[in-house]
Amino acid sequence: MRTLIAVVALLVSQPLACLPSFAADGDVIDIGDRRELLVDHFLIDKLDNVRLVLNRPRDEGIALQFDKPWEGLFCGYCTVIKDGDLYRLYYRGRPEAGADGNQGEVYCYAESKDGIEWTKPDLDIFNVLGQKRNNVVLADAAPVTHNFCPMLDTRPGVPADQRFKAIGGTMRSGLVAMVSADGIHWKKLREQAVITTDMVPYKYMFDSQNLAFWSAHENQYVCYFRVFEDGIRRICRSTSDDFLNWSAPVLMQYRHPGGEAPIEHLYTNQTHPYFRAPHLYVAIAARFMPGRQVLSDEQARAINVSPQYFKDTSDAVLMTSRGGSFYDRTFLSGFIRPGIGAQNWVSRTNYPALNVVQTSPTEMSVYLNQDYAQPTSHLHRYSMRLDGFASAQAPYAGGQLVTKPLTFEGQELTINFGTSAAGEIRVEIQDPAGQPIPGFSLDDAQPQIGNEIRRVVRWKQGSDVSSLAGKTVRLRFVIKDADLYAFKFDKPGS
Template identity: 25%
Template structure:
């Protein structure tokens, strides 16, 4: 039966998450015990996995869903956005949002579906000073629509699935880079621009001819590498327990390739593999959906790790099963430390879930920006997304753009849940002069005793380093994404840079999101 109103039962989700967490904790503890030294430089270290954990006491990992802004921040309002001209008026994020340091504004490239002889899709442009109130400049004069160029259209018949601003690109004319399935040439292609407004002609990528209709690219500034996730239509002989076997079922499969120059790409590898038994139990048996597909994947390179949001498409009706067409979508976290290895699904929890029935985004979350932008105060990640009031395959639906808000680094935290606990890292080397924590140690217990975090730095034998012991550390009682650790008012750790040390973090009633040595 249709599943739009059938949420995942919390007990199943909890069991699945606990099973995966327990297994990964055992594996990581064994792996970390074999590691000698982790060189973390000055990169931000997240706690989504156990990479930086040698041991834990009384800590549990929590995964966090987004807090939504509420009402959409952009709605369709013009004929070229489908208002009065298409079955589904729509603005959605097959595109990207960036904070432009030079112009001191947020810039958005978004997609619409419209009824136009030149093509169904178009890439549009908007700006904002605060990320909430958006301005659509109607005087760009770039593309003519119904006899007038007074609109905010940048490219017709093309959805901007990825827009990158690559500051270290030596060719100024290619500083802005757009990758998409370009329907003007019916192929995956790059377009380049000096300003993000006036785009050159499509440059096709022959290596990916014959693929499907969607792809996203991330640029890793550290490695100077592009990573491409691309969708394939894959036929198989999947057997559904009720509907039976169909030899031509189309299955959306994702592969990944990398490049140093946008032109030459590595041999693609399977990105996700088959859905595992936990997924099948949760969604197919639990919700009664016919099949699972990954409709889209948002990609983000962040301090040496790779974050993704998987658009989970749960095909829910018999007709939809055979053509992969009908059903809802929600956003789920993906994670990797290596582009070309299978990505992890750290939690089955939807981090960008649909709204409740009747809300503007209750049908599906389809279209999520590749990377978040920080809000103006710098303590939140904002993911812009396309929310639809009908599921995939419905004949009439409307799409608007909303914001899914996370704490910076806020997909996962290590929590003590009111007790005292501790974390010790493996031996590591770092670069920097200070240690910062993304931590929430605010509040107090029922007796009025304040929550706290204290940090000690230890040598490679596990002994506290003089001047950096737990007793030397000034207790942290703050809620801050960038809290500088001090020991008797001293924050300088530069004399330890390059040495082999480990970090032990003592916590009570606190949540730890990330650590970073900084200059």
């Protein structure tokens, strides 16, 4: 039955009108001055000839080769952290196949000033393979070095020597917490694991990249980790006030506007607060298709992939969450598809790194571990416009999107959008019953034409909407041959 439902869900396209929302009917949603991205149906009441479209990132090429002797074919479980003007990259070094959590695994470090060009500093901390001039930040710490996953702790008042935190470990150890003042030198927060196997009601767990972060939205730490449920790789969530004591894990569920989302193997989840809208968690997960073999034995030998590492396929999918135990799988199709060439169709490749980071005034980047189990193993960069995971898109004939009732703070409405030369977006502000508010009707609205990350919306009398702040309104976006990526209420000049 589950398989039948999954197939039906996969065939359902985005309906053009009256898509359901996952907020309760009658609710008034307070968005304050938050930036809202068009990645789910949380704020949407009606769509008429408008659909939500997944925008696939652009291939920007190899970002970093895993070419040091202590790195190699089985590097993985990468994390990218933007720390002020410095980009930090952490990744597992593993030149040979072996059991999870073996002593041969280390964690490596690279850094960048722009997120595009990366260097590997000589840290001289650990002697690895007879060399101390290396970029290893963690060694001799198995099994933590199997899937060590750092975070920059943004909790107010965090002690300076715990500015960075990390978790790592397997079923053998549980999830062990570590801390660092500089992101380079690490120590255990305590000897005992903070999340143990006896807390988790599943047979297998932790054998993936597990992660944690401080959520300003929920005012607590959140951890997402891998389990097996009915033989399928799934995700659990736990929360904590102090990073030491964690709540009983909850199995994450999936929502899809066309019905029940398919239960697929998600090898990693890579859930993190989106840096321009931290109430929205973005998960660029590795979807794993066990036994879905593409390459023949001859093709596998030609690319010199390690034996048995070409029997499966994988890609990256996009999910979102606003906290709690649900992911919105608005889009079931692949977010980043495997590229051309046999090397992209081996087992456990195309796994996304944790965190999307800004890499130009208009661009953000996501990184994928590619050519896994091959001599050409590397980290690949993909780019997209700011806020551009998805968009509300209308054709030349035009359409409209109407929000649910909401309240806001601010004096101006700004949009991230792009039109054709013939296209436009106009915005009407309505009362809760759907009637235009005088001065903010569609006839009063100035057409917004162009392609900008931030455009102030105007009506005949100007852009000031402060008279409506705190009142319940609806937004009606009338869209022609254009994409709307996000909107936000701002103070002037913010």
